[in-house]
Structure formats: structure tokens, C-alpha cells
Amino acid sequence: xxxxxxxxxxxxxxxxxxxxxxxxxxxxxxxxxxxxxxxxxxxxxxxxxxxxxxxxxxxxxxxxxxxxxxxxxxxxxxxxxxxxxxxxxxxxxxxxxxxxxxxxxxxxxxxxxxxxxxxxxxxxxxxxxxxxxxxxxxxxxxxxxxxx
Amino acid sequence: xxxxxxxxxxxxxxxxxxxxxxxxxxxxxxxxxxxxxxxxxxxxxxxxxxxxxxxxxxxxxxxxxxxxxxxxxxxxxxxxxxxxxxxxxxxxxxxxxxxxxxxxxxxxxxxxxxxxxxxxxxxxxxxxxxxxxxxxxxxxxxxxxxxxxxxxx
Numbered sequence: 001x002x003x004x005x006x007x008x009x010x011x012x013x014x015x016x017x018x019x020x021x022x023x024x025x026x027x028x029x030x031x032x033x034x035x036x037x038x039x040x041x042x043x044x045x046x047x048x049x050x051x052x053x054x055x056x057x058x059x060x061x062x063x064x065x066x067x068x069x070x071x072x073x074x075x076x077x078x079x080x081x082x083x084x085x086x087x088x089x090x091x092x093x094x095x096x097x098x099x100x101x102x103x104x105x106x107x108x109x110x111x112x113x114x115x116x117x118x119x120x121x122x123x124x125x126x127x128x129x130x131x132x133x134x135x136x137x138x139x140x141x142x143x144x145x146x147x148x
Numbered sequence: 149x150x151x152x153x154x155x156x157x158x159x160x161x162x163x164x165x166x167x168x169x170x171x172x173x174x175x176x177x178x179x180x181x182x183x184x185x186x187x188x189x190x191x192x193x194x195x196x197x198x199x200x201x202x203x204x205x206x207x208x209x210x211x212x213x214x215x216x217x218x219x220x221x222x223x224x225x226x227x228x229x230x231x232x233x234x235x236x237x238x239x240x241x242x243x244x245x246x247x248x249x250x251x252x253x254x255x256x257x258x259x260x261x262x263x264x265x266x267x268x269x270x271x272x273x274x275x276x277x278x279x280x281x282x283x284x285x286x287x288x289x290x291x292x293x294x295x296x297x298x299x300x301x
Contacts (some may be wrong), residue, residue, distance in 0.1 A: 114277075
């Protein structure tokens with residue numbers, strides 16, 4: 001299989017063309033990967049300014065009271081969604097519930113270590129620790145062991 | 149929800165078996181040291197089961213609708229241990245054997261040991277699970293990095 005790279009004039013023109021003789025699973029995976037890359041989510045800055053953010057740049061979502069926040073590498077944004085909606089809509093993008101108040105991006109996990117009470121401490125790529133509750137541990141383990 | 153209940157009951161069942169086994173062992177050791185001349189009946193074989201069941205009940209202090217902080221967990225663990233001591237020492241009356249102070253002290257200490265042992269076993273199990281997941285994550289990252297290198301080439 002050859003790889004042809006061509007420079008475009010702008011970001012809007014960027015595209016990936018898959019040329020195939022027989023559509024195989026590997027093409028399916030490449031297509032999924034590309035489609036996920038372009039997924040965006042609407043977030044709100046502190047100044048209530050609306051912006052679109054790449055889903056892959058979000059490390060985790062956390063509910064604090066009635067509000068839900070999205071944590072990127074260094075910034076925090078507000079999201080106008082409930083945590084269960086995020087959990088349900090982003091399940092295929094490797095976002096998974098880890099506690100009553102958090103949904104994390106599995107692809108941004110650096111490591112896990114055991115904590116008290118059957119819980120785990122999840123170290124994210126931005127250095128932050130998120131608690132994985134005992135009742136969600138099995139789901140997270142399945143996701144890591146079977147879906148990565 | 150069902151899966152979460154499965155996890156809960158699995159943990160409860162493991163704790164029950166562990167306490168029951170450790171309770172039997174403790175009864176044997178403490179009894180042979182402090183009440184060597186006393187004999188026990190067949191009914192006494194049920195005591196570890198009863199104690200194990202009663203020891204699970206104080207676990208309710210760990211329940212919370214909200215996520216607990218480390219400090220809150222530690223406080224509740226301490227509270228649970230105190231209740232366990234009361235329950236286990238109270239249960240000794242079921243044996244119908246008069247124990248001295250040193251026997252009660254040995255039982256109280258063994259409760260702490262069993263409580264600690266249970267937590268160590270649980271921690272080791274969690275550690276092996278975490279190591280398994282870490283290995284998988286490492287392999288995934290290595291795959292992504294080598295893929296990225298190939299793409300650059």
C-alpha cells in the first residue's frame with residue numbers, strides 16, 4: 001500500500017482519501033480513526049465565550065454540583081451537558097465513566113495504581129489523578145483490556 | 149447497574165469467606181492457648197459463619213452516595229474497626245467459655261490483624277489488576293508511537 005501526501009492550502013481542505021480494491025477491516029479502522037479525529041465538542045470559557053474543541057484534546061469530564069467541566073492539558077472549560085449524556089454519547093470514543101462524578105478519556109491514561117477501598121488512582125497524561133471507583137473498575141478494565 | 153451489583157456481591161462474598169476462614173483459625177489458636185481444657189460441641193462450628201456474617205454488617209459505615217475523600221474513608225475504616233471489635237468480643241459469649249482478660253486482648257488483636265490482612269489481600273489483588281492494565285496501556289502506547297514513527301518515515 002502506498003502513502004501519498006499532498007499539502008493543501010487551508011485546514012478546511014484537509015482530507016484523507018482511501019483508495020481500495022477490497023474494503024477490509026483495516027480500512028474500517030483507518031476510517032474510524034479519521035472520523036474520530038474530526039469530532040468536536042462545544043465548550044464554554046470562563047468568559048462564557050463559546051468555542052469548539054477537539055474531543056481528543058479532552059482528558060476528562062468532571063461534574064461539580066450542577067456543572068460539568070472538561071479538563072484539557074492545562075485549561076478547564078464548562079460543558080452544557082449532563083455527565084450521563086457525555087457518558088452515553090462518547091462511549092465509542094473511549095470516554096468511560098470512572099466514578100459518580102467523572103468520565104475519562106481512556107486514551108489519555110498514563111497509569112493506574114490501587115487506592116483505598118478497592119478504588120484505583122488513575123494518572124492522566126497531564127499529571128492529574130482521577131479516582132476510579134470500585135463499581136466502575138470492571139468496566140474500565142474491560143475497556144482497556146479488550147478495546148485498546 | 150446489574151454489573152455493579154455483581155461487583156458488590158462478589159466483594160461481599162470474598163470478605164465473608166476470608167473472615168470465616170480467619171475466624172476459624174483465630175478460634176483454634178486462641179482456644180488452644182487460653183482455654184485448652186475446654187471442649188466445644190458441633191454447634192460451635194457454626195460460630196465462624198455467624199461471626200463472618202455479623203462482621204459484614206459494620207461495612208455499612210463505608211456506604212456513601214457521594215465519593216468519599218481519603219480522610220473520610222480512613223475515618224470510616226477506623227469506625228468500622230471499632231464496631232468490629234465490639235461485635236467480635238460480644239460474640240465470644242456465644243462460645244459459653246469464660247475467658248480471661250488476656251484471651252480477650254488476644255482476640256481484639258487478632259481482629260486488627262484479620263482486618264489488616266483482608267485489606268492487604270484486597271490491595272494485592274488490585275495491584276495485580278492495575279499492573280495488568282498498565283502493561284496493556286504501555287503496549288497500546290508503544291503501538292501508537294511506532295505507528296507515528298512509520299507515518300513520519
